[in-house]
Amino acid sequence: MRQSELFAKIKKEAPKDAESISHKYLARGDFIDQAASGIYSFLPLGWRVHKKIENIIRQEMLSVGGQEIFLPVLTPKKFWLETGRWQTIDPPLFKFKDRHGSELALGPTHEEIITDLVRRRVKSYRDLPLYLFQIQDKFRNEMRATGGLLRVREFIMKDLYSFHQSPKDAKEFYEKVKKAYLRIFKRCGLNPVAVEADPGTIGGEMSHEFMVLSETGEDKVLVCKKCGFAGNIEKFQDIKICPKCQSNLEKFSAIESAHAFYLGTKYSSPMVANFIDKKGGQNPVIMGCYGIGLGRLMATIIEANHDQRGIVWPIEVAPFALHLIPVGGSAKVTAATDKIYDSLKKAAMDVLYDDRVEKTPGEKFAEADLIGIPTRLVVSEKTLEKNSVEIKKRNEQKTRLVRLAKLSNQLLSLAKQ
């Protein structure tokens, strides 16, 4: 993509309201645009990142046997009445009436909808287990939005729901999803701790939050550096000693970027989602649910991967793999860079070409550092004298020259890292 055509106005200053690093960099880089408090548009750079995160999550969900579906955003009141959450869910539902006077809510989560879907299809133990997930816009009538994408009123979430015959089977799958979640986080350049947490209004008997340690976080977690124990401070109060190994605990701020719930029969019982077991008995299905907020994850990645100049995207979620930057406006440099760009495109490389003639090198470099593409290629008179291109990784200081003839091989090996 030619940067002169990219729909993005990269800014030198962040809006004064922005406080968190991720909010500042996302706003300055024009990844997102705020429409109202807690409501954001994703612009081309931001949406590219979002889609890469989405694809990682989809791959990992498919890898644990999930089948992708798409549930409605408009959710009828009747299902919420079955569990009582029409009134009790917090933050409250966005509710409204259709033209016939029927009440609806914009879906903030989908336990009721999917339990209804499944109870009309799952009849026998032969239909279990079953793993269904979706990636969809969620709406939450939050009291307060904060930190740019960290806490918003409309966001895209991956929600996976699992259905089992037995608690044992459900818990085994729960552990499997936890591992898949850790793979997702790792691919996103994050190293979270899974902490035992309070299930809250989603409910259930057990839950784990995936916490990324960060000063921006709204949560506090206790971590034992010796045995690896981690707990949410709300659940464990302010204990000082590790309950597992008696070492001293340390307290950290953290961002809750995903949450897994062992639901048991919390939804299947009131909604009568039963199956017939091998002996012919009727039993409520055992459920689990597992959510990741994609926008929050995107912000969290920045909180954990940045420097003073801007974002340092992990390769798998970067908006582009390569940033090709000509320096100097000479016809020779332009022609050479055009040629390199064409060959990179032919090789199906994911490249952003900063072809803007009116920008000085300083501005191009500053903006490149801000938007954080992992590998920068610079072409100038200086490099062309040596028939070379300069390569610099965003997370390193050093630059090196690579001969034009060897460029594509070099880039292929970089892409594999």
Added chain:
RNA sequence: CGGGCUGUAGUAUAACGGUAGUACGAGACGUUUGGGACGUUUUAGUCCCGGUUCGAAUCCGGGCAGCCCGACCA
């Protein structure tokens, strides 16, 4: 939802109750080109409604919006 703060060009900031100004940005032309250039020039603003006043960005009342703390969450 409780408490607090703030609303002036796209952004950041000035203006005693008396001509709305400056910088950056954006546009045009020219000169520049290895770390956020330079000259000339153009552009654009007092959140909304009401009140006080000869006169309101400024004082008062009410809305609306945004932000922060709390609570809650992915």
